Amino acid sequence: MQNKAQIPMIESGILKSMLSSGLVAKALSKSIHGDNPDPAALSMLVEIFKAQDLKPLVPILKAFGDEDRGDRLSQIKKPTIVICGRKDSTAQPWQSGRLSASIEGATMVWVEGAGHMVNWEAPEVLVDAIESLR
Numbered sequence: 001m002q003n004k005a006q007i008p009m010i011e012s013g014i015l016k017s018m019l020s021s022g023l024v025a026k027a028l029s030k031s032i033h034g035d036n037p038d039p040a041a042l043s044m045l046v047e048i049f050k051a052q053d054l055k056p057l058v059p060i061l062k063a064f065g066d067e068d069r070g071d072r073l074s075q076i077k078k079p080t081i082v083i084c085g086r087k088d089s090t091a092q093p094w095q096s097g098r099l100s101a102s103i104e105g106a107t108m109v110w111v112e113g114a115g116h117m118v119n120w121e122a123p124e125v126l127v128d129a130i131e132s133l134r
Helices: 003-014 014-019 022-032 040-051 056-068 070-075 093-102 122-134
Strands: 082-085 107-111
Touching: 003 014, 003 056, 014 022, 014 070, 022 040, 040 093, 082 093, 082 122, 093 107, 107 122
Parallel strands: 082 107
Antiparallel strands: none
């Protein structure tokens, strides 16, 4: 749902304009971070978004909403770890749970208090997960 809401804002250019507003930038950052957002990371994220041409994201965002490959997940035969922040509002925790449950032998790792940016919020969890695949 969040992705579909972003599409017209990207296509019209309004999202870029909105990012110039500190209030909107803070709301965007809050929507993807968990309990302890790092102000420097939030600022960097907003600057990255402002510097990019976001229009190439539109077909990807549309595909997120229109396509479902869930029936093919059982074909994955490699060791798999699904990592999700409990406060993720972009890739909802129920989606990560479904993903993990659909891949035989997959490990589900929940990161309490983290949002969508687990790589920034809890990098040690990612490192531990990758090292566990050795």
